[in-house]
Amino acid sequence: MSGELTKAIADLEENEALRLAREKLDSGEDPKSILEESRNGMEIIGNRFSDGTYFLPELIYSAEILKEITEIIKPALKEDAQAKTSGKCIIGTVAGDIHDIGKDIVVFMLDVNGFEVFDLGVDVPPQKFVDKIKETDAPIVGLSGFLTLAFDSMKETVEAIKAAGLRDKVKIMIGGGQIDEDIRKYAGADAYGQDAMKAVSLAKGWI
Amino acid sequence: MTIVSGIHISLDKRQVLRREGIRQQSSVKPEIMALIDELLASTYDKHLLEPAIAYDVYAISEVGHDSVQLDNSTEIRSASLSSLISGGRELTVAVCTIGPKLEKQVTDYLGGREPLRGLLLDGIGSAAVDSLVQETCRLMQNEASLRGYQSSSPISPGIPGFPITEQWPLFQLVPSEEIGVRLAPSGIMVPRKSASMVIALGEQVTVRKQGEACARCNLSKTCHYRLVAK
Numbered sequence: 078m079s080g081e082l083t084k085a086i087a088d089l090e091e092n093e094a095l096r097l098a099r100e101k102l103d104s105g106e107d108p109k110s111i112l113e114e115s116r117n118g119m120e121i122i123g124n125r126f127s128d129g130t131y132f133l134p135e136l137i138y139s140a141e142i143l144k145e146i147t148e149i150i151k152p153a154l155k156e157d158a159q160a161k162t163s164g165k166c167i168i169g170t171v172a173g174d175i176h177d178i179g180k181d182i183v184v185f186m187l188d189v190n191g192f193e194v195f196d197l198g199v200d201v202p203p204q205k206f207v208d209k210i211k212e213t214d215a216p217i218v219g220l221s222g223f224l225t226l227a228f229d230s231m232k233e234t235v236e237a238i239k240a241a242g243l244r245d246k247v248k249i250m251i252g253g254g255q256i257d258e259d260i261r262k263y264a265g266a267d268a269y270g271q272d273a274m275k276a277v278s279l280a281k282g283w284i
Numbered sequence: 285m286t287i288v289s290g291i292h293i294s295l296d297k298r299q300v301l302r303r304e305g306i307r308q309q310s311s312v313k314p315e316i317m318a319l320i321d322e323l324l325a326s327t328y329d330k331h332l333l334e335p336a337i338a339y340d341v342y343a344i345s346e347v348g349h350d351s352v353q354l355d356n357s358t359e360i361r362s363a364s365l366s367s368l369i370s371g372g373r374e375l376t377v378a379v380c381t382i383g384p385k386l387e388k389q390v391t392d393y394l395g396g397r398e399p400l401r402g403l404l405l406d407g408i409g410s411a412a413v414d415s416l417v418q419e420t421c422r423l424m425q426n427e428a429s430l431r432g433y434q435s436s437s438p439i440s441p442g443i444p445g446f447p448i449t450e451q452w453p454l455f456q457l458v459p460s461e462e463i464g465v466r467l468a469p470s471g472i473m474v475p476r477k478s479a480s481m482v483i484a485l486g487e488q489v490t491v492r493k494q495g496e497a498c499a500r501c502n503l504s505k506t507c508h509y510r511l512v513a514k
């Protein structure tokens with residue numbers, strides 16, 4: 078039944094969601110539409126997260142369920158559909174900062190939403206972002222940072238991207254506990270996101 | 285200088301949930317609560333917490349409006365500290381840590397594509413540091429009462445009015461390497477699940493209510509991880 082899978086994911090019924098996905102696959106349903114239905118569930122989760130019904134652990138839990146479903150149906154997807162379609166994205170915690178957990182969650186959420194993510198890790202110098210943009214042609218760059226000193230590192234990273242002549246080729250989003258609109262302006266980024274859901278919606282909007 | 289180890293940390297589930305940004309326990313999915321229980325149990329079974337505190341007590345020689353001078357002529361620059369210790373005689377400088385094991389396990393979970401476990405265990409680690417900070421405050425209360433003094437609320441470099449660069453002079457004053465804590469070039473401590481603080485001892489020192497720390501923080505309006513609800 079259409080909608081059941083969406084609901085199971087939205088209600089975080091892991092076993093039920095996996096059972097439904099397998100059942101649909103076995104009964105010959107188009108794997109792409111199964112994926113579509115699952116992603117609709119994530120959308121509901123996103124709304125519940127935004128209105129405060131769900132918290133970060135629930136968001137991650139739902140993404141893990143979606144990941145499992147993707148693994149189940151992947152072999153049945155045609156090769157062209159198997160290739161990541163949403164787009165490429167480079168992410169890292171900027172120089173001087175070593176906070177990784179917020180960034181890792183953003184990486185995971187982008188990944189389950191179909192992005193090909195290049196995670197540069199923590200304490201990433203500006204040049205490394207520049208090199209990775211050249212190497213991958215990724216059109217989206219995400220900078221994470223939780224410390225006050227990360228504001229300057231973000232600015233320096235944006236400037237390095239500009240100096241390399243790549244600023245027009247990429248959209249840059251920033252995030253981390255202290256990041257707000259003032260810091261976005263200061264750093265010269267295109268947008269900021271207060272959570273991983275926002276990171277996904279920004280990235281989707283740029284593709 | 286004093287090193288305290290072998291401390292038992294008992295974790296309150298509410299504190300763990302706060303560190304996950306959750307305020308209403310009742311609204312949390314039972315599966316997630318069960319996972320928190322499991323991770324809490326494994327934190328103890330696998331001995332992921334190795335709590336230790338290092339501290340030393342120094343006499344204060346002068347309190348300026350944005351700096352404090354100690355008897356050994358170390359200067360600590362902080363307007364927040366000055367306002368906290370107006371009646372302080374002595375200053376304790378403390379560093380505490382739960383050690384590197386828990387965060388290694390968090391990294392393994394995240395790398396092993398188990399982000400939920402990684403996130404929840406990270407929250408447990410932060411709650412453990414909170415609890416260790418409380419323990420440090422209790423120790424300082426003892427130090428204070430031995431001297432017939434009171435102890436102030438703690439304040440930490442990195443909060444508004446106390447630049448993170450002050451970690452460097454503070455780390456000259458505590459034998460933090462003995463508990464395995466060092467400073468990275470940015471002034472951040474390694475292991476990550478560590479905290480540093482100063483506490484004033486004196487006849488009349490400032491003691492703030494829990495919520496006041498949140499009220500004074502630059503993130504008071506937006507933080508998901510407040511100590512006290514808005």
Ligand code: B12
Nearest residue numbers: 179219221224225252253254270272273442473476479480
């Ligand atoms: C938990 C915490 C701790 C814990 C754990 C720290 C750790 N690294 O593991 C403990 C208690 C140990 C701690 C200690 C300290 N802390 Co602390 N800590 C925090 C806190 C509350 C959360 C940080 C965190 O990791 N959150 C986890 C993630 C998952 O949270 P999140 O923000 O919800 O993540 C989302 C968004 O940020 C977003 N996002 C993240 N990256 C990106 C990227 C993009 C592109 C986008 C779009 C979105 C995005 O998506 C994420 C997922 O939804 C912050 C305050 C805050 N509210 O951020 C202070 C904070 C980072 N700490 C601070 C300080 C000062 C310290 C100490 C220096 C205090 C001290 N002297 O002891 C120490 C330093 C520790 C060390 N190793 O040196 C300051 C730093 C200020 C500064 N000057 O730079 C902060 C900002 C608090 C404050 N306002 O004072 N801390």
